[in-house]
Every structure is written in structure tokens, then in C-alpha cells.
Amino acid sequence: MKIANVIVDVPTKQTDRPFDYIIPKEWENVIQPGMRIVVPFGPRKIQGFVTDIKAGSEVKQLREMIEPMDLEPVLNKELLHLGEWLTETTLCFKIFAYQAMLPAALKAKYEKMVRLAPGMKAECLPQKIKPYFTNHKSLDWEEALKDGLVSVLQQEAAKGKLEVVYVVKERVRKKQVKFVGPLFSAAELAVEKEKIQANAEKQKQVLDYFIDHPNPMELRKLLQETNASAATVKALVAKKLLFEEEMEVYRNPFEHRTFEHTYPLPLTNAQAAAIKPIHASIESQKHEVFLLYGVTGSGKTEIYLQSIQKVIEKGQEAIVLVPEISLTPQMVNRFKGRFGDLVAVLHSGLSAGEKYDEWRKIQRKEVKVVVGARSAIFAPFENIGIIIIDEEHETSYKQEDMPRYHARDVAIERAKTYQCPVVLGSATPSLESFARAQKKVYHLLTLSSRMNERPLPAVDIIDMREELRAGNRSMFSRKLFDMLKDRIEKGQQSVLFLNKRGHSSFVMCRDCGYVVNCPNCDISLTYHRAGSRMKCHYCGYESHIPKVCPECSSEYIRYFGTGTQKVEEELGKILPEARVIRMDVDTTGRKGSHERLLKEFQEGKADILLGTQMIAKGLDFPNITLVGVLSADTMLHLPDFRSSEKTFQLLTQVSGRAGRHQLPGEVVIQTYTPEHYSIELAGTQNYDLFYQREMMIRKLHHYPPFYYLALITLTHEHLMTVVAETEKIVHYVRSQVSNQAVILGPAASPIPRINNRYRYQCLIKYKREPNLTRILKKILDQYQKETKNGLLVSIDINPFILM
Numbered sequence: 001m002k003i004a005n006v007i008v009d010v011p012t013k014q015t016d017r018p019f020d021y022i023i024p025k026e027w028e029n030v031i032q033p034g035m036r037i038v039v040p041f042g043p044r045k046i047q048g049f050v051t052d053i054k055a056g057s058e059v060k061q062l063r064e065m066i067e068p069m070d071l072e073p074v075l076n077k078e079l080l081h082l083g084e085w086l087t088e089t090t091l092c093f094k095i096f097a098y099q100a101m102l103p104a105a106l107k108a109k110y111e112k113m114v115r116l117a118p119g120m121k122a123e124c125l126p127q128k129i130k131p132y133f134t135n136h137k138s139l140d141w142e143e144a145l146k147d148g149l150v151s152v153l154q155q156e157a158a159k160g161k162l163e164v165v166y167v168v169k170e171r172v173r174k175k176q177v178k179f180v181g182p183l184f185s186a187a188e189l190a191v192e193k194e195k196i197q198a199n200a201e202k203q204k205q206v207l208d209y210f211i212d213h214p215n216p217m218e219l220r221k222l223l224q225e226t227n228a229s230a231a232t233v234k235a236l237v238a239k240k241l242l243f244e245e246e247m248e249v250y251r252n253p254f255e256h257r258t259f260e261h262t263y264p265l266p267l268t269n270a271q272a273a274a275i276k277p278i279h280a281s282i283e284s285q286k287h288e289v290f291l292l293y294g295v296t297g298s299g300k301t302e303i304y305l306q307s308i309q310k311v312i313e314k315g316q317e318a319i320v321l322v323p324e325i326s327l328t329p330q331m332v333n334r335f336k337g338r339f340g341d342l343v344a345v346l347h348s349g350l351s352a353g354e355k356y357d358e359w360r361k362i363q364r365k366e367v368k369v370v371v372g373a374r375s376a377i378f379a380p381f382e383n384i385g386i387i388i389i390d391e392e393h394e395t396s397y398k399q400e401d402m403p404r405y406h407a408r409d410v411a412i413e414r415a416k417t418y419q420c421p422v423v424l425g426s427a428t429p430s431l432e433s434f435a436r437a438q439k440k441v442y443h444l445l446t447l448s449s450r451m452n453e454r455p456l457p458a459v460d461i462i463d464m465r466e467e468l469r470a471g472n473r474s475m476f477s478r479k480l481f482d483m484l485k486d487r488i489e490k491g492q493q494s495v496l497f498l499n500k501r502g503h504s505s506f507v508m509c510r511d512c513g514y515v516v517n518c519p520n521c522d523i524s525l526t527y528h529r530a531g532s533r534m535k536c537h538y539c540g541y542e543s544h545i546p547k548v549c550p551e552c553s554s555e556y557i558r559y560f561g562t563g564t565q566k567v568e569e570e571l572g573k574i575l576p577e578a579r580v581i582r583m584d585v586d587t588t589g590r591k592g593s594h595e596r597l598l599k600e601f602q603e604g605k606a607d608i609l610l611g612t613q614m615i616a617k618g619l620d621f622p623n624i625t626l627v628g629v630l631s632a633d634t635m636l637h638l639p640d641f642r643s644s645e646k647t648f649q650l651l652t653q654v655s656g657r658a659g660r661h662q663l664p665g666e667v668v669i670q671t672y673t674p675e676h677y678s679i680e681l682a683g684t685q686n687y688d689l690f691y692q693r694e695m696m697i698r699k700l701h702h703y704p705p706f707y708y709l710a711l712i713t714l715t716h717e718h719l720m721t722v723v724a725e726t727e728k729i730v731h732y733v734r735s736q737v738s739n740q741a742v743i744l745g746p747a748a749s750p751i752p753r754i755n756n757r758y759r760y761q762c763l764i765k766y767k768r769e770p771n772l773t774r775i776l777k778k779i780l781d782q783y784q785k786e787t788k789n790g791l792l793v794s795i796d797i798n799p800f801i802l803m
């Protein structure tokens with residue numbers, strides 16, 4: 001008897017383990033680890049993942065599985081194993097770990113069909129199933145199950161004669177296109193051709209075409225190629241020489257675009273030196289993590305491309321992660337331009353169907369490279385030769401729901417399995433990564449100058465307090481205004497950047513730039529309109545908003561912020577001649593609008609591109625000679641110990657957009673705190689100095705990379721309950737860990753109430769606590785049992801958003 005170990009789709013603590021099910025005789029040769037099957041669970045029928053197959057079971061009264069859901073595994077061995085690792089390291093349910101690795105379409109309701117693989121004919125199939133596929137019919141999965149055909153189908157699928165297609169109900173419709181193909185072999189067609197009446201020239205031409213090209217092809221393309229009419233094809237179909245069929249085609253989101261093919265550039269000396277150790281790692285199949293630290297415009301992408309080239313030549317595969325917001329058409333073009341159809345693209349802008357199509361190309365090994373956002377790290381390749389993470393410092397690589405993984409950690413884990421290199425690239429590496437490179441855990445590769453020694457743009461830091469003193473109450477400094485005007489006159493382009501994060505949430509003096517900080521945590525207090533109070537979200541400290549500035553006694557102390565719309569209005573007043581394109585969540589909501597707006601800007605249809613975070617990266621337009629940052633401080637005062645780091649990174653990235661080509665670039669940064677080191681040092685683009693300053697502060701306040709963090713968040717509808725329970729947890733943790741660990745809390749979460757549930761948290765800072773995972777698991781176990789009283793506990797190890 002064969003027994004399947006199954007992780008069932010019931011996300012609770014009690015069910016977070018494999019359940020045993022008998023595999024009925026008929027499925028014995030079908031079921032493999034990594035497939036999804038349907039099993040009975042209590043009175044219900046549910047889905048589950050087969051993780052293992054055994055010869056027996058300890059359990060009495062076993063139940064039988066109901067039916068398979070796949071012809072081939074959707075998760076390979078390595079991914080199954082990775083799921084266990086994810087569960088261990090992020091404390092999530094196994095079912096979430098596995099689901100996170102699959103495209104959304106596989107989680108939805110779908111109909112499944114089996115059909116002939118492209119170029120195959122029913123004649124080549126065994127007698128038993130041939131009738132189901134004659135005339136290019138496809139077979140419904142339910143029917144296949146009913147008629148007991150699955151194991152034959154599986155054998156033929158393994159030979160490449162059949163394939164499974166998922167037709168997702170409701171949410172995704174497959175794209176249907178009319179195809180035409182020959183019903184006979186080339187030799188047979190040649191014979192048939194002779195029988196056609198002499199004057200049917202066109203029909204003969206079409207047959208000739210299929211004698212040379214035996215594969216079915218899109219009707220539209222066939223008509224173009226042969227100059228035949230639809231009626232000609234119809235006639236041949238009527239003669240039963242050709243068949244006509246609606247076939248599913250991959251939805252290609254880049255269909256309408258052609259890619260100009262690019263070739264490897266001769267590398268500069270600096271690039272050649274940086275790529276050498278990466279190539280060595282690829283060649284010797286030795287896992288190593290490289291930190292490619294190169295200033296903006298230093299040619300990191302070319303290093304990625306030529307490393308991938310090497311990997312493809314070795315017959316291996318490459319994963320490239322790019323932050324969601326820089327996954328622009330421009331970015332994709334650089335990879336498609338070099339590797340063409342070998343590239344699959346995965347990002348959230350695709351429909352569920354498009355994503356599924358791209359995923360299938362990866363699974364079938366039709367592509368060698370995947371470029372995508374965070375979740376592309378789970379691409380089902382089986383022979384990975386390199387994993388590249390561009391802009392490795394980006395916080396979007398951390399997933400904030402279960403499983404709360406960081407793509408960098410997953411990349412390193414997978415790369416260890418495949419013994420291949422990981423390349424982390426950035427002009428402003430995360431402190432964690434740079435610290436690891438300093439300690440030689442990562443191999444540091446440096447590109448210290450721009451291509452062709454083009455200078456980094458000159459940066460002007462404008463003190464907005466001075467502007468106020470000089471009577472300028474506008475959101476544009478005099479300098480920025482003059483420069484914008486100058487660019488419009490010269491016909492050059494400008495980018496205006498407004499940082500939306502942290503909007504209106506901190507309290508600042510407009511005269512001296514003073515921001516009210518927590519006395520315990522060195523983090524700005526967050527403004528709360530209710531009661532006009534300020535709170536610290538780490539330790540719970542709170543106070544009133546001062547009536548006058550404690551620094552300079554000015555009365556202009558208030559909460560701070562502006563929106564892109566307001567900026568656009570003001571531009572209209574002060575520079576009515578400027579043509580402005582605004583890019584923010586409102587103007588880019590519709591599919592393709594992001595791309596369209598960028599294209600318009602590139603074509604010179606606007607003088608000024610005004611936008612938020614989404615324009616900070618990846619723009620590489622020759623005519624941009626001015627970048628203006630309207631308010632550099634907003635992010636600086638988020639209740640986040642990484643706020644200085646994020647500010648520095650963002651300002652450096654934005655500045656890097658200017659002067660990348662022939663024309664020199666200038667940058668204007670407006671700020672109320674010009675003396676803050678993250679702004680001052682972004683002005684000189686001095687990462688090394690910034691790193692030193694920031695490390696000192698992190699050390700002093702016990703933050704990463706000196707300490708690790710774990711965040712426990714509790715929610716409940718009664719404030720008293722959530723406070724009391726958090727208190728208990730704080731006590732429990734304190735009694736279990738060493739006295740090296742620092743435990744903060746109970747404190748209200750930065751968002752203290754969501755949906756009428758109060759949120760409290762406990763933050764653990766620690767260096768080495770070998771028992772911590774066990775302790776945290778115990779807490780989860782305990783509270784899982786108590787879910788009836790409505791208390792929810794979540795744990796984030798290495799949190800990025802402390803909310």
C-alpha cells in the first residue's frame with residue numbers, strides 16, 4: 001500500500017503537519033511529491049500538496065485520497081524542501097509557504113483540460129485514448145478521471161505528446177486564437193496536392209507552405225505569409241487536408257513591442273574586474289554572495305547581462321529580481337533585448353492569466369531567464385546558475401504577510417542548493433549587506449565611477465527655512481524655480497520628486513526645522529490628529545504638540561506634508577508655460593498608463609515629470625538635466641529606525657537620474673534639515689561616510705545590523721485585553737531569553753487600531769538567542785489554542801515595517 005503525506009489547505013496550528021492518505025491502486029503510479037491532490041477532510045473535500053510518498057503509516061483508520069489535480073508536480077523537490085525551510089525561518093504554516101510559490105491562477109478555481117502538445121497528432125497516441133483527441137479535440141479533466149485515463153495520459157505527457165492546460169474560471173480567460181495545421185505528413189500532403197485541380201493555385205501554395213512547415217500556425221500569420229485568402233484555407237479544411245482550431249496562446253504582455261536586439265558591450269576595466277570573480281563562481285559551481293556596489297550609472301546592468309550570458313552558455317538558468325516599481329518596460333527591454341524569447345517576466349501588473357503563462361514557460365524550461373519582482377524568487381527552475389537582486393536595499397523585497405520572507409534570504413538559500421552565485425547590486429547597499437561585505441561574508445565588488453567618467457550631478461541643498469525667512473512661502477525655492485524656468489527655455493527636461501511616504505505624519509518647526517523626537521528611542525514622534533498628540537510607536541511614549549518650538553520658540557510648529565496634486569496646481573500658477581506629466585497612484589492606476597506616461601515624457605511631450613517614489617528609479621533619459629526634490633525630509637521622520645538610511649538611498653537614487661548621458665546634470669534638494677547627515681551626505685553622494693555615521697547610531701541604539709529584531713503583534717477588540725496579553729508575553733519572553741536581549745513594550749502599534757481591533761506590540765532586539773525560535777513558536781502555539789477569545793498573535797522575524 002502506498003501512502004501520501006499531504007499538507008492540507010487548512011491554515012491552523014493543529015493542521016500544520018502532513019496527514020496520511022491511502023493512494024488507491026489506480027493512482028499508485030500517478031501520484032508524485034509536489035502534486036496537488038483532493039482529499040477528504042472531515043466532511044469536506046479539500047486540496048493539499050503531496051510532500052512525500054511512503055510504504056506504510058502508523059495511523060489507523062486511514063482514508064483514501066479522492067483524486068489528483070495535476071499530471072506533473074507543480075513543486076519540484078527543491079521547492080518542497082525550501083517550503084520547509086520557509087516554515088522554519090518565518091514561522092508560517094506550511095500550506096502558506098507552498099501557496100506562496102505558485103502563481104495566483106493555480107490557487108483559483110479552474111477547469112483543467114488535456115490536449116495534444118503542439119505539432120502532435122492523435123495518431124501517435126495509444127489506442128485507448130486516441131479517440132479522445134482526434135480532430136484536435138481536448139479532453140476534460142473530469143472526464144479523464146471518470147474514464148480512468150490519468151495514468152495513460154501521464155505517460156504520454158511525459159513523452160511530450162500531451163499537455164495540460166488550465167482554463168481558469170471567471171478570473172482568467174485563456175486567450176483564443178484561430179490556428180490552422182495540416183492533417184497529413186509532408187509526403188502525404190505532396191500526394192494530395194497533385195489531386196487538386198490545376199487552377200487552384202492558391203490552395204497549392206498553402207499546401208506547399210505546410211509541406212515546408214509542418215506545425216500548426218496562426219491563421220492570421222498564415223494568410224500574411226502565403227498571401228492566400230481565408231476562403232482558400234476554408235476550402236482546404238473542407239477537403240479535410242487542413243484542420244482549423246481555436247487554440248490557447250500565451251498572453252504576451254509585450255506583444256505589441258519589438259525589442260531591438262543588443263549585443264554585449266566591451267567592458268570597461270572596472271566592469272571587467274568586477275565580473276571576473278562572478279564568472280569564476282559560475283564556472284567552478286561554487287556558491288558565493290557578491291555585493292556589487294556601484295554608483296548610479298556605473299554599468300551594473302551590463303555586468304548582470306554578461307553574467308547571465310555565461311550561465312545560459314553553460315545550459316543553466318538565471319533569476320533576476322527587480323523592485324516592483326522599477327520593473328518598467330525600459331528595464332524589461334534591457335533583458336529582452338539581449339536574450340529575446342528566453343526571458344519570462346513576472347510582475348504584479350500582469351493579469352493572473354499572463355502571470356500563469358509566464359510561469360508555465362519557466363516550468364516547461366522554455367525560458368532561461370526570469371525577470372520579476374519579489375515572488376519571482378520562487379521561479380520553478382531546476383538548474384539555477386545565478387540569482388541577481390538589483391537594488392538589493394529595497395524594502396519591497398520583504399513580504400509583509402505570511403510567509404514573511406525576505407527575497408534575499410530565499411535567494412541565498414536556493415543558491416546554496418544549486419551551488420551558484422548570488423549577486424546583490426546597489427548604489428546604496430543596505431547597511432546589513434554592506435556590513436556583511438566588510439566582514440567578508442559577502443564578496444565586495446566595487447564600481448566607483450560612472451560610465452565614461454561622466455561626473456555625478458552637482459547637488460544643491462536648499463535650506464527651506466531660509467526661504468521662509470526671505471518671505472518665500474511657496475513650495476518651490478527661488479533656486480529651483482529659476483532652474484526649472486531655465487530648462488524650459490533650453491528645451492531640456494526636469495524631474496520633480498515628491499516623497500509621499502510619511503505624508504502629514506510628523507511635527508516640525510518651519511522656522512528652524514526642529515522635529516520632535518522620542519526621548520527614549522531617537523525616532524520621531526508620530527502626529528495624531530485625535531487629541532492633537534504625538535506618540536512613539538516603539539516604546540509608547542507620548543506627549544502634547546508643543547505650542548511653540550522648544551528649539552527656537554517659533555509658533556510655526558505644526559504637522560507637515562503636501563501632495564502631488566497640490567504641486568501640480570502650484571506649477572500651473574507659477575510656470576503656466578510648463579507642460580507637466582504627473583505620475584502617482586492616481587494617474588497610473590490603469591494598466592499600461594505608467595508606460596504610456598513615461599513614453600510621452602521620453603518623446604519630449606512634457607517639460608516636467610512630477611511624481612512620487614515610482615519615478616525614483618530606472619529612468620535613463622538623455623534629456624533630463626535637472627532633478628528637484630521638493631521635500632527631502634518627509635521620510636526622515638517616519639517612526640522607523642531605517643528612516644535615515646531610506647532617505648539617503650532615495651535621494652541618491654533620485655539624483656542619479658540626472659546627467660546620465662551627454663548633457664551634465666544638476667540636482668536641487670529642498671529640505672528643512674540640511675544639516676542632517678543623511679541629506680548632507682546624499683548631497684555629496686558619499687555612501688562610505690554615510691555608512692560609518694549610520695553604523696555608529698545603530699550600534700548605540702541596538703539596531704540591525706548589530707542586533708536582530710523580532711516583532712510580536714497582538715490584536716483584539718478590547719484594549720484592556722490586548723494590553724494585558726502583550727504584557728504577559730513581554731514577561732514570558734523576558735524570562736526566557738538571555739540578558740543580552742532588549743525587550744521593548746508593550747507599546748501601541750504605529751497603527752493602533754484597524755477595523756476596531758486594538759494593536760499592541762513587543763519588539764525583541766537580540767544578538768544570539770539560539771532558543772528564540774522555540775520560544776516564539778511556543779507563544780504561537782499557546783495563542784492558537786486560545787483563538788476562541790478573539791486574540792490574534794503574529795510574529796515577524798526581521799521586520800521591515802514596524803507596524
Ligand SMILES: Nc1ncnc2c1ncn2[C@@H]1O[C@H](COP(=O)(O)OP(=O)(O)OP(=O)(O)O)[C@@H](O)[C@H]1O
Nearest residue numbers: 265266267268295296297298299300301302451656
Ligand atoms: N561597457 C560599456 N560600454 C559602454 N556603455 C556602457 C557599458 N556598460 C554600460 N554602459 C551604458 O552606461 C549606462 C549606465 O549603465 P547602467 O544603467 O547599467 O548603470 P547602473 O549601474 O545599472 O545604473 P543605475 O544603478 O542608476 O540603474 C547605460 O546607458 C549603459 O548602456
Ligand SMILES: [Zn+2]
Nearest residue numbers: 509512549552
Ligand atoms: Zn524652531
Ligand SMILES: [Zn+2]
Nearest residue numbers: 518521536539
Ligand atoms: Zn520611544
